[in-house]
Amino acid sequence: MESDERLMLRFQKGEVRAFEELVRRHRNPVFSFLLRLTGDRGRAEDLCQETFLRVVRAAEGWEPRALFRTWLYAVARNQAQDEARRRAFRRTEPDADAGAAGASEAPGPEEAAAGALLRPKLEAALAALPEEQREVFLLREHAGLRFPEIAEVTGVPENTVKSRMRYALEALRERLEAMGVTPEAGGAARSASR
């Protein structure tokens, strides 16, 4: 499979198909990351769109000194942070949308299966994490970045990233246990939803 960096270089040369492939690979994970980071579908959609438009605009001067994926998520995260700051500045009353993560979507067919009850619990446990832990978890588990790369994206030392991940996993385990979700139940739900 052609590397993201190679695709980006081809896009730099004017090959739109290369960009299409990058969008195909990364749009869903980036959207998913933004959705669970912001907890708002509409905002996540706008931010995801703006992230890829930034990629288009920045392609000309892009250099493969870092992984494309690392850079992409750094752009996405910065977008989310800037937007959150702007919202906080403008907001006059509490945000009613906050916390209404992707689970608010119409239920899909798989949710009729055994995993249907599990997913909202997982969403809720994840949404309850402090943002800095949630973003580390999402960057690792959804974006597939390694710890050093997450450190690059978030601008904190790698050891801090690992600590946040430890705290995140511990908090998730405790919350899920309190909701009656154990690894065995999760495994069964996962295999049922497949």
Added chain:
Amino acid sequence: MTHDELRERLLELAFGELTPREAREVEEHAGSCEACRAELARLRGTRQVMAALPVEPAPERGEGILLAAAREAAEKRKERSRVSRWLWRGALVAVPVAAVIAVSLRIAGLSPREQADRDALLGESRISLAPPEVAEPPAAAPEPAPAKKKSEAAPPASAGPPAREERSRSEQRFATAPPPAPAEPAHPSPIPSPLRGEGQGEGPAQREGAERADRFAAAPAAPPPSSAADVAPSRALAKKAAPAPSAARRADGEAGAAAGAVAAPQEPDALARYEALRREGRLRVETREFPGCPSESWRRIERDPEGRIVSYAWRSEWYRIEVVYGPDGRWVDKHAFDARTGAPDPLVKFAVPRREALDLDAPTVCDR
């Protein structure tokens, strides 16, 4: 590793971020330590449960807009590159023409007494654009007239300072030479550099044309220093128009020796010197590794026996970049290689760092 160190690594083990050897070591420890085994099971168990959370698909409606924006941007880039190609081709045609005119006018303007200067201008390559016999009149008597005529005709064309009575013969002669102004804009273009147009805002790539031309200009020893700059463009162009690299090198060497100065080397010489030093094992290598930074996992510099940096290399997860510098500090060669296959990758663009700015201990891209 101590128990605490091994325990610290359980997280990386659970996420598969250890090397096989490290993973084996930590697994073995966890097998014999109940606390670590329990912690590892908790980490893996939580990951396993959370893996049931699927990736949310992005709505399709935005994709068309993205692709349209990408097409537009790509079209603009193509348009720009078409224009620059057109300019480049134009320059390729204009430069030899300008060179021929420059050399012809220059030779025609010489008087017999200035044979030595003309030789200096032509160098050893003896460009046969205008045979010496044509410019040499049989007697000395008519000689001032054409020279004067030319010098009178020149000022309006050159837009330079008007000829003065007190100006020396050589100054008058340079005034008769074709004006440098029209030749100058084109003078970096004859450099057939594959790197031109990379436009990374870096000095070396952009200054290269001028620098190379300067090196050519350093060759003639005959003209006085004040006039050398005036002569430089036409000479540089003449040299390029007549491909005689060996003669040019010889002339450089002689001029350098005569003046007692160190002439800037031609790129092949600097490269050959670097390769020879490398073959002979006379380069001093210094490296730094950054294990926690996949985007810049190591850096390496090589110094020549005089302590000057002659190469710089660094490696990202995907690419390995290598730059060779001449003894004068200008880069003479640069390449990008695929980090996994080792194959050169000419598509990769990168900015060449200035040699003075190189620092093995500077913060990595991960620290910045």
